[in-house]
Amino acid sequence: MQEDFLHYIWEHKKFQINNLNTTNNETISISHVGQHNLNSGPDFFNAQLKISEQLWAGNVEIHVKSSDWFLHNHEQDKAYDNVILHVVWEHDTEVFTKNNTPIPTLQIKDFTDVSILNNYERLFSKQNKWINCENDFAMVDEFLLNNWLERLYFERLEQKFQLIETLLKESKNDWEAVLFKMLAKNFGLKVNGESFFSLARSIDFSIIRKTQSNQQTLEALLFGQSGLLEQDIEEAYYLSLVKDYQFLKQKFKLENNQVLPLQFFRLRPPNFPTIRISQLASLYNQHQNLFSKIIESNSLDDFYELFRVSTSNFWKTHYTFQKESKASVKSLTKPFVELLLINTILPIKFCYSKQKGEDIDDLIIKMGTGIHSEKNSIITAFNNLKKVSNSALDSQALIQLKTEYCNKNKCLKCAIGNAFLNK
Structure with missing residues (x-):
């Protein structure tokens, strides 16, 4: 007990x-x-x-x-x-x-009542279960489940608001600067997310504003701060970046000793940090006021168009500085843009509207349900119990459910757990 x-x-x-x-x-x-x-x-x-x-x-x-x-x-x-x-x-x-x-x-x-006690003991019985209610999850009422997932989705957005608030304080309430740091983190994906985040935090956003009109200058800044310009490579583009970065480093008194090392190991070439950094530079080169455009955009098509960017010319024939590869246009893919929407854009829009006292919950729900469900071990496991994740709203809610409720045995705080207890 x-x-x-x-x-x-x-x-x-x-x-x-x-x-x-x-x-x-x-x-x-x-x-x-x-x-x-x-x-x-x-x-x-x-x-x-x-x-x-x-x-x-x-x-x-x-x-x-x-x-x-x-x-x-x-x-x-x-x-x-x-x-x-x-x-x-x-x-x-x-x-x-x-x-x-x-x-x-x-x-x-x-x-x-003995029935609630029996349900409690059944729910918390130790049987090496993935989640406590896995034997009954398939029978959960659809209306209850959908409402609970929607609530969990907003709970997850509220959780992300804590990081955004911290970044706002760091940047003196500069939303453009916060957006840059959040985007950089998610351009790095899971393997390099923290490294990209530390890279973005090592550069005052005013320097991004001053360099973004020239893509090579911005690439030199990002590659240099990331530590990727410290090799002995005899290649014209590389040497040009080194020269530009040395000038920027001296001009803006830059330090990069707090930037975490980037990883290439076990990454598919399209996800190499070199490619992602060039794509990030292209995005900011093409859009001088990206935050304003994101706040004004209210449809998924608007965002797919906004993030229609690729690398600079050098990276069309390279994945690393040293080795040439078959020519290809390395644009941001739709699945990658959807990850940015899930992890950066929608949380930013939600938090900004909340700070302004505006209610855009219906818009957030509409966009969340219009994006494909994420694919990971948590979503796969839930779908094996019951086909439940049909959109990004569902997958984000299920991640929140697993990490904040199931893993912590908070069944008594969970609408699904309550339903089973009261059968």
């Missing part, structure tokens, strides 16, 4: 609320269970109860066993002086106030 489950039973009145009595056979009538306290102190504040004929207003403390009161040293804590009811699963000892008066105790297992 877990204390969280007892909190759930009490908060949602999942017990026989009529004919309640204390362990001393005093009748209990509940007007209000109180406000759940997630911080230190009693578990529920401001409950309203009637015990025998006496009305009480105060706090409720919940434990698996009565003796846990002493195990947690509550008898020494003034925060527990106003506890009016001690709710326990098993009553094994009396608990007293400081003036030696017994605190009324409710042994809640005597009034809990």
Whole structure:
């Protein structure tokens, strides 16, 4: 038995609320269970109860066993002086106030429906399951599931808002600078995301503004800061970049000792950091006010057009500085643009509108459902239980579900877990 489950039973009145009595056979009538306290102190504040004929207003403390009161040293804590009811699963000892008066105790297992207890034990049984409810997930109600996924999607956007807020403070509320850092991080994908992020944070965005009108200058800045111009290579384009970067480094007093090394190992050539850096430079070379254009764009087609960029000419015949390859136009693919939309553009639009006090939830939902579902191990596993991920909104919500609820055993906070408990 877990204390969280007892909190759930009490908060949602999942017990026989009529004919309640204390362990001393005093009748209990509940007007209000109180406000759940997630911080230190009693578990529920401001409950309203009637015990025998006496009305009480105060706090409720919940434990698996009565003796846990002493195990947690509550008898020494003034925060527990106003506890009016001690709710326990098993009553094994009396608990007293400081003036030696017994605190009324409710042994809640005597009034809990056996079906919810059985469902709880089944849900949390240890059977090497991927998620606790995997045996029942296929039977979840469609309406409930869709509403819960939509809520989880916005929960994930809210979570990303924390990083964006930090970046806004760093950049003195410059949204263009925040966008650049977020885009750079996602241009690096999973393998080089943190390296690209550190690269973007090593350059004040004012320098990007001053160099973006010339693509080679901007490439020299990004390649130089990334540490890719420190080799002994006799190639005209490479030597030109080195020369440009040395000038920029001196002019803007640049340092790159905090930039994380870039990785090429186990990457497909189109995802080499050299290619992604050139594409990022092309994007900023073509769009001088990218953030404004993103805020003004309200359809997926607008974004596909906005991100229709490729590398500079040198990279049409190269993946690295040293080795020439078969000529090809290395444009941003639609799946890659959709990853940018999922991880950067939609969170940015959502957070900007929230800061402005505007509601664009319907637009965010429309765009999220219009983008293809991501493909990864989490989505595959959920789809094996029940075909559920049909869009980016679904896949982002399922990632949130797995990482923030399933992995942390927060079934009691999950709409799906609640549905199974109350079957």
